[in-house]
Amino acid sequence: MLEVADLACQRGDRLLFSGLSFSLEAGTLLHVRGHNGSGKTTLLRTLCGLLTPDAGDILWNGEQVRRLGEDFHRDTLYFGHLNGIKSDLTAIENLRVAAILDGDQAPEAAILDALEEMGLAGFEDLPTKVLSQGQKKRVALARLLLSRAPLWILDEPFTALDVDAVDRLQLLISEHVAQDGLVILTTHQEVPLTSGQIRRLHLGVPSDADPAGAGLAVGGQP
Amino acid sequence: MLEVADLACQRGDRLLFSGLSFSLEAGTLLHVRGHNGSGKTTLLRTLCGLLTPDAGDILWNGEQVRRLGEDFHRDTLYFGHLNGIKSDLTAIENLRVAAILDGDQAPEAAILDALEEMGLAGFEDLPTKVLSQGQKKRVALARLLLSRAPLWILDEPFTALDVDAVDRLQLLISEHVAQDGLVILTTHQEVPLTSGQIRRLHLGVPSDADPAGAGLAVGGQP
Amino acid sequence: MWQVFRCILGRDLRLAMRRRTEVLTTLFFFVIVISLFPLGVGTEKQILRILGPGVVWVAALLASMLALERLFAADHEDGTLEQMLMTPQPLSLVVLAKVTAHWLLTGLPLVAMAPLMGMQYHLPDTALVAMILALLLGTPVLSLIGAIGAALTLGLRGGGILLSLLILPLYIPVLVYGSRAVTVSAIDFAETLPYFSLLGAFLLLALVLSPLAAAAALRIATE
Amino acid sequence: MWQVFRCILGRDLRLAMRRRTEVLTTLFFFVIVISLFPLGVGTEKQILRILGPGVVWVAALLASMLALERLFAADHEDGTLEQMLMTPQPLSLVVLAKVTAHWLLTGLPLVAMAPLMGMQYHLPDTALVAMILALLLGTPVLSLIGAIGAALTLGLRGGGILLSLLILPLYIPVLVYGSRAVTVSAIDFAETLPYFSLLGAFLLLALVLSPLAAAAALRIATE
Amino acid sequence: MSEFLSQGGYGAYVWGAYGLTLILLLGEVWQLRRQRRTIFARLSRMIRLRTRRERGDPA
Amino acid sequence: MKLFRFSSPATFYPLAGKLIPLFWVLTALALVIGLYWGFFETPDRLGGTNPQKEYYRIIFIHVPAAWMSMWLYLMLAVWSAIGLVFNTRLSFMMAQATAPTGALFTFVALYTGSFWGHPSWGTWWDWDPRLTSELILFFLYVGYLALHSAIDDPRRGDKASALLAIVGLVMLPLIFWSINCPDPNQCAALHQRSGLSQMEGNILFAMLTMTFGLWMYSFAATLTRLRSLILEREGDSAWARELLERER
Numbered sequence A, B: 001m002l003e004v005a006d007l008a009c010q011r012g013d014r015l016l017f018s019g020l021s022f023s024l025e026a027g028t029l030l031h032v033r034g035h036n037g038s039g040k041t042t043l044l045r046t047l048c049g050l051l052t053p054d055a056g057d058i059l060w061n062g063e064q065v066r067r068l069g070e071d072f073h074r075d076t077l078y079f080g081h082l083n084g085i086k087s088d089l090t091a092i093e094n095l096r097v098a099a100i101l102d103g104d105q106a107p108e109a110a111i112l113d114a115l116e117e118m119g120l121a122g123f124e125d126l127p128t129k130v131l132s133q134g135q136k137k138r139v140a141l142a143r144l145l146l147s148r149a150p151l152w153i154l155d156e157p158f159t160a161l162d163v164d165a166v167d168r169l170q171l172l173i174s175e176h177v178a179q180d181g182l183v184i185l186t187t188h189q190e191v192p193l194t195s196g197q198i199r200r201l202h203l204g205v206p207s208d209a210d211p212a213g214a215g216l217a218v219g220g221q222p
Numbered sequence C, D: 001m002w003q004v005f006r007c008i009l010g011r012d013l014r015l016a017m018r019r020r021t022e023v024l025t026t027l028f029f030f031v032i033v034i035s036l037f038p039l040g041v042g043t044e045k046q047i048l049r050i051l052g053p054g055v056v057w058v059a060a061l062l063a064s065m066l067a068l069e070r071l072f073a074a075d076h077e078d079g080t081l082e083q084m085l086m087t088p089q090p091l092s093l094v095v096l097a098k099v100t101a102h103w104l105l106t107g108l109p110l111v112a113m114a115p116l117m118g119m120q121y122h123l124p125d126t127a128l129v130a131m132i133l134a135l136l137l138g139t140p141v142l143s144l145i146g147a148i149g150a151a152l153t154l155g156l157r158g159g160g161i162l163l164s165l166l167i168l169p170l171y172i173p174v175l176v177y178g179s180r181a182v183t184v185s186a187i188d189f190a191e192t193l194p195y196f197s198l199l200g201a202f203l204l205l206a207l208v209l210s211p212l213a214a215a216a217a218l219r220i221a222t223e
Numbered sequence E: 001m002s003e004f005l006s007q008g009g010y011g012a013y014v015w016g017a018y019g020l021t022l023i024l025l026l027g028e029v030w031q032l033r034r035q036r037r038t039i040f041a042r043l044s045r046m047i048r049l050r051t052r053r054e055r056g057d058p059a
Numbered sequence F: 001m002k003l004f005r006f007s008s009p010a011t012f013y014p015l016a017g018k019l020i021p022l023f024w025v026l027t028a029l030a031l032v033i034g035l036y037w038g039f040f041e042t043p044d045r046l047g048g049t050n051p052q053k054e055y056y057r058i059i060f061i062h063v064p065a066a067w068m069s070m071w072l073y074l075m076l077a078v079w080s081a082i083g084l085v086f087n088t089r090l091s092f093m094m095a096q097a098t099a100p101t102g103a104l105f106t107f108v109a110l111y112t113g114s115f116w117g118h119p120s121w122g123t124w125w126d127w128d129p130r131l132t133s134e135l136i137l138f139f140l141y142v143g144y145l146a147l148h149s150a151i152d153d154p155r156r157g158d159k160a161s162a163l164l165a166i167v168g169l170v171m172l173p174l175i176f177w178s179i180n181c182p183d184p185n186q187c188a189a190l191h192q193r194s195g196l197s198q199m200e201g202n203i204l205f206a207m208l209t210m211t212f213g214l215w216m217y218s219f220a221a222t223l224t225r226l227r228s229l230i231l232e233r234e235g236d237s238a239w240a241r242e243l244l245e246r247e248r
Ligand code: HEM
Pocket: F050, F059, F062, F063, F066, F067, F109, F110, F111, F112, F113, F114, F115, F116, F117, F118, F120, F121, F124, F125, F130, F131, F132, F133, F134, F135, F194, F195, F196
């Protein structure tokens, strides 16, 4: 259960959004939209606790995220603009390090399964620098299969992926939502769900409709 | 008159294109297309002489570009992924330096006119770092107005520009073509011309149609 | 906790092995700086013997500082640092593991090379032993203090030289006691004890405080 | 041609004025390195006097080298370097102008500071004069040679320390004659003439050759 | 024999110099062989992957 | 025309493969003869102005290694220059293959010299001009290797380090001279080199044989490395794939 109350963020000397409030129950997907530079990444990083908001509170299961600290991190999986994999390590090594740091006991077999699931069979023990952009992204996304965090925060997870991988990822996301997970993502495309609800958040000043700067709309299943 | 014969380029250990041949007369626009990483930027930089091709010749008015050296640079204007403006200098200072280096005698008045034409009146003497992304791009594009080079090589000139600026730039390009100029550009959108001819070059392996890897199609006026 | 420490340590060591040049470059920088001095100062044995300890220490300072520039930079650039910030592990533990790896890769080789360098300066054998001991205690302190600076200057333009401005003054106590220990040892080895205990105390203090400070600096730098 | 030279020189000077920290940082690095030595070596007048010329020169070497890291880097990052490659001007002229600006901003202040530093080492007045002259002839050579290294390491990871590995050995002739001139001058100023003429010859040679080499290196680096 | 080995009391120097040189040269030869083998392994792996992809295997 | 044919990796690869065994044989022969001669056909003591005991036998490895180190740097720079001028891939690879062996010999010269210096001069190291210049040469080799491996794009790495090698070659005389003659007021008196002419015939023969052996070793090692480099770079080309299929 994530609650956001009266959040405001400023980068440089621009106020990106203010007075942003919403609360998300388990089994929800929040789709954050907005034009380039509207503050999507800023919002997601703030929710993660990587940025300090200029005003407002973020509560996870009723407690301040800042106060929870590492306990909140145990419940979250963040996937940013950068893949967060070392190009000199192999896919297996990358995932093993990530799993240990996340406090998961990911055995070798689970890692291999996850990589195969992401269509990377045969590439497991190559240094990731020889992989193509999309394959690198898949390695990073394999973490979604290994993690048991209920809250996923994904910043443009579909870029650089081909159609096949996009489908697989959408399936993953909707399964997570169906299992009472919580997903917050930014993307410029639609995300179909099989169960659970989608909510939409539009950042920035959309042409005329919403002069307040940030609007929140709730949609049902697609 | 630009002639390209049997050009091949390799980056890292990937052959991006090979056997590429075409010739462009004055008053032509060459529109280079292709998916991400297909080698558009590589082609444009090779045509500029910034990259050495692995095979093939590039001739400008019948002479090897390599041999022409600085004389070829006098006839070309290259506009790359990066704006090429210093963020600590003002728009005027940036353009003045560019003009002197290009060997043009651009007087102050011409620079001011060009900036006004690009919709930057009032921003001329601010350091460009305080300008927005699109405004920075406009400063860089103001060079098109000041230069007298017949060959323009533009790498994704429309990104980060708003509708207004896109229109202005399209007008500029078609005027240049109409005055017997030569334009080579990459962009993901269509470019309408008022006169002259458009040719299209598709890099990369397009689904099934053109297994050779690079196809050249000639189109008339739109 | 121990598993996490070992995991990051192993990761950084493995990465360094796959990219050996960076490690070797630091070592050679150390060697080159040390070899430059006799060319500038002259090659008289008597003078070189006096210079030796100071030069080796200043070179160690500069080498460790320049290498520190890359301590967090690579992880910052490819996003793994961000991921580490998001793991349920105490950040100072992560920092400590990374600093340990860094010291094993740049500090320890310096310690191993130092006697060779001392030979170039005709230092007596007792001084070489003292040099090894002093460097063994002192270089971890350099890495630990430097980590704070490296975190603070993360991602800044001209980071390298800015880092040196921040960090070199903080290195002074280590430099003073480290080189004094070597100088004194040439006369009477027993006299060096106080210097070593001081260096040891610095090390303990730095081990406790600097991971905390560096972790805080990292959080600021990634905002 | 002269207009182009002046234009780039003016541009770089103006940029530096708008971003003063980078220039000041280099100066402070020079001062800090010089001040570290007495701490490491001890403060006996006699010894410091012998050390002085060498230390000042080595510090100048290191400072100029670290500052060189940024010589082309800023222009490379924002695309202006690419634009310069595409202008109908000889690239070596552009390089020469940029190196001149760089020297005016980092070399010349070092020359101005050097007497102050020399005083810390109790150098006699004749030696201070010789130091100024030697640095005046020598530091441009450092900037010119360093420009080649800066161009070669453009955009590489860990560029700073790699640059030093490549460039420091090439600085040796300047270091040897520069510091020897100062040492000799303390005994007999008249004896220094051959040193200065050698430094002058290096300067001429570097002025002719290094812009060409650096230009070639830049073309390679931007491929 | 032992006289030959002792080299007039300077055996440590002489054999130290020749010994390490021998080790270094042999080390280079070993490194060359290993480099060659890893390159062969990588190339044949690439060929395997490519033929598999050409045959259209999904994995 | 023939020269151009062999400057193509595809033709050079098998040619080198045939030559390498020959070089290995020559290496072994020369080293065995040289060492036998050096240890059994030479006097135990040297008298004269510079008396030496058995440790002088280090000369048979020291001097050849020092010569090879300089010779290989010259080769490195020449291959680099050819590469930059004619833009031939093979010469860049040749330069790259030469560098590690050259660095190795430089290290051997330094190391064996040090082992000679301790009994002879009473010190492992001194700032003697010859020693110092050899050390600087080592730094130049290391700089070349470091720059090459720091650049991910192999072709940029080739060109950049080739340029560095040439700049190094231009600077080397200046560096050596400045170290040899730090005091231009009395330069003439400083430099003296005990000539080979005074050396006894047997010693000279052993030394020259060893030099020949190390030379052949350099050929064998660099060509082997060159073949690996060719495969690594051109492994994707048709001829290399064909060759691999055949060798498998
Ligand atoms: C440029 C590289 C070098 C060359 C060409 C070179 C050449 C020679 C030659 C030809 C000799 C024969 C003895 C003679 O004729 O005097 C010799 C002797 C010697 N070299 Fe080197 N050498 C080089 C570097 C070094 C280095 C780096 C060291 C020490 C680390 C060293 C230490 C010695 C010693 C100790 C002797 C015996 C000299 C004596 O006591 O007579 N050399 N070297």
